[in-house]
Amino acid sequence: MAVDQTHRSEPTVGDHVMVFAPTPRLTVTVDQPSDVPELHLHPGGQGVWQARMIMSLGVDVVLCTALGGEIGQVLHPLLVSEGVDLKVVLRDSGSGGYVHDRRAGSRREVVDVPGQPLSRHELDDLYNLALGEGLRAAVSVLSGPNEPSLVPADLYRRFAADLGANGSRVVVDLCGEHLTAVLDSGVFFLKVSHEELIADGRAAGDDEEQLTRAMYDLHAGGAENVVVSRADRPALALVDGEVFEVEMPRLQAADHRGAGDSMTAGFAAVVARGGDVHTAVRTGAAAGALNVTRHGLGTGRLDSITGLVDRVRLLPAGSRPQGRTTPDELADRVAGR
Secondary structure, three states, rough: OEEEEEOOOOOOOOOEEEEEEOOOOOEEEEEEOOOEEEEEEEEEEEHHHHHHHHHOOOOEEEEEEEHHHHHHHHHHHHHHHHHOEEEEEEEOOEEEEEEEEOOOOOOOOOOEEEEOOOOHHHHHHHHHHHHHHOOOOOEEEEEOOOOOHHHHHHHHHHHHHHHHOOOEEEEEEOOOHHHHHHHHOOOOEEEEEEEHHHHHOOOOOOOOHHHHHHHHHHHHHHHEEEEEEOOOOOEEEOOOOOEEEEEEEOOOOOOOOOOOHHHHHHHHHHHHHHOOOHHHHHHHHHHHHHHOOOOOOOOOHHHHHHEEEEEEEEEEEOOOOOOOOOHHHHHHHOOOO
């Protein structure tokens, strides 16, 4: 496969974030805020939205991706226009996209084209490309494919293992078998929604006790820090063995989508600049809260996000579940202490 080395500039080693976005999408949205319809074309997908927010927070991004077919030809210049340092593997098969109609005030899906799975050679080329870039970055964000079948989970396991073993802090927002795979290798930060925990069978319900149990299990399984988003309720964060409620200001939502990706991006941006984990969680929460006030996913003004950070508080979430062994206690037992 050909590798396109298109890039904006070479960032200084260690002061930027590598975002692994294997299956970006072309998003086409029909809107009508006035008398005349509007057509909006943007690059999309989890990794693209995360990269956009990271750059909004003033941190450089190297975006490693694969593009193919007619959609890929359209996506390439759109991704360049985002301002990322773009590294591309050119695919033989096609990239995906969707068309949404928002003229009635809510999104109505017209068509969704997931794209084709990456071939073995395409996966090898993309892995090598992203691994090299990730080893140069302070933080590596591994974003998921838009369909689980497009990229095998084992690639994420290898990725997390190789990056983590060589000093890169790995940040993920994954679920299902892809989450299980990275936990086997260990990650610095995991963001997951309560719906995903329930769907994966990791939590029996959405009450705080069940979610706290799931967070301790994720920590014991390989996630150093965990944040669980809970839609319109305060997120829960497990940091340094302690569970917090992430109290955020309430804002009127224009579009609920994208808050979780912005939260993950905010965390990665702060850690890449050497910030502490508590500040990173608060910044991620502020980025997610602000994103829902906008129609563009992964967007937000730096000054607005910064202004919200001071209004985000991490409050102790109360005692841990009765009878629950914390990861530290479990480690002590294993070590015979």
